[in-house]
Amino acid sequence: MTEPRALIRLDKWLWHARFFKTRTLAAKVVSGGHVRVNSSKAAKPAHKVGAGDTLTFPQGSQIRIVRIIAPGERRGPAPEAQTLYDDLTPKRDDVPPSPRYDGKGRPTKKERRSLDLNRFGPLE
Incomplete structure (x- = not known):
């Protein structure tokens, strides 16, 4: 016979793997419906996961x-x-959102005018 695979609570695993600072934060993300286990939403923090499962969840500004x-x-x-x-x-x-991200500071007034002109067209 094969051994059953070891399972653990989803919120506990996310905390163990250091994706969230506290287990409570992990549980809030799971119960908010923001975590998918094998492409289906996890309804509860007590959802059991194990080796081979794929998780999709938001962390900061990325998925x-x-x-x-x-x-x-x-x-x-x-x-x-x-x-x-x-x-x-x-x-x-x-890719930085600012065209002057290279450490050159803010755009000058002349550069702002040309950016606005390119973006909005000539003002009348």
């Missing part, structure tokens, strides 16, 4: 996609937590 490798025994240091999952999140190019 994280991770595949669980191990359930984890405890909330250890970050290098230990990173062994619990494979990060499948697509890498995004960090």
